[in-house]
Amino acid sequence: MQPNPPQPGFPQYGQPPMAAGPIPAARRKPRANAPAAVIAGVFALLAAAMLVWFALYNVFVAAEVNGRWSGIMVQNTVFGILSAGLLVVAAGFTLARAIPGAWTLFGLCVFSVVAVFAGTPLVSATTFGAQLKWLFSFDDSDSTAMALMIVFGVLAAVAAAIAASVKSPGKQN
Template sequence: MHPNPPQPGFPQYGPPPMAGASAQGVGGPSPVAPPKPRANAGAAMTAGILALLTAAMLVWFALYNVVHASGPAGRWSGVEVQNVGFGVLSVGALVVAAGFTFARRIPGAWTLFGLCAVFAVAMLFAAPLLWGTPLDAQLKWIFGFGKSNGIAIALAVIFAVLTTIMAAIAGSVKARG
């Protein structure tokens, strides 16, 4: 079989049509699609590991609030309910985004970037605004490494910032294949 001759008035670009394929592309072998871009392997693995470390710190913080922070009557205050709820929801979201980042999916890396950026800002600045805590007291509590829950949040903030950086690198440095 001979390839179709070029049509007058329409220049032919690209590879010649495949043998046995009709004009609509039905009935013959399909051309092989190029591989989709994926997140950088090293950065995606590093971002995923840092995300799991951030999730572990949030689990530590939530468990501290479950076990040690209940009041004398055995009831939780509003802050403790918020801490446990935020911890559980954050861990779930981080683990899912870390899984997609491990799979080198670019949207997963950018989702992880957004989540960790929001978490870092929320833990540092939004929580004191919500509860009326002065910012310097919040920063002293977080980075003072005094109590177990302060250590957990400090490490969660540090890991969240590092995860944000690595997820941005993983999402922006694309690899084929």
């Protein structure tokens, strides 16, 4: 026959009494650095706003051109809205100081910037030089939105990496 397992509360026969003093608190899960998480979240929300601006520009251009959508306009609109949604979700988790959320935001921002710089010239018939000229010419509203998305995306990626890798100051039990 097995003896009864020890019960919480009063010590049983043969069990040492509990030590006097406060009960140790449970260890908290590590959190992302608070200031860096806020900065990363704000920059990510600004980058998402630039992607929405880019998508809306394509919607209005499509409406002006006889109401016909070209394939590139559909692609720009759909992927602009999807990317903005993903950035907003990752920014929310980063603002909640979740370390996996901050690393996810870092990855999404890096992917977005690399996709605009290198992915578009590789997939389409655009040369790398023409892509850079379009991005940083600031002549149209869509190129301005994408250039600002790149700037905000790089800043969000750096801040998210800092938020995820630096322990938050404060009391750690």
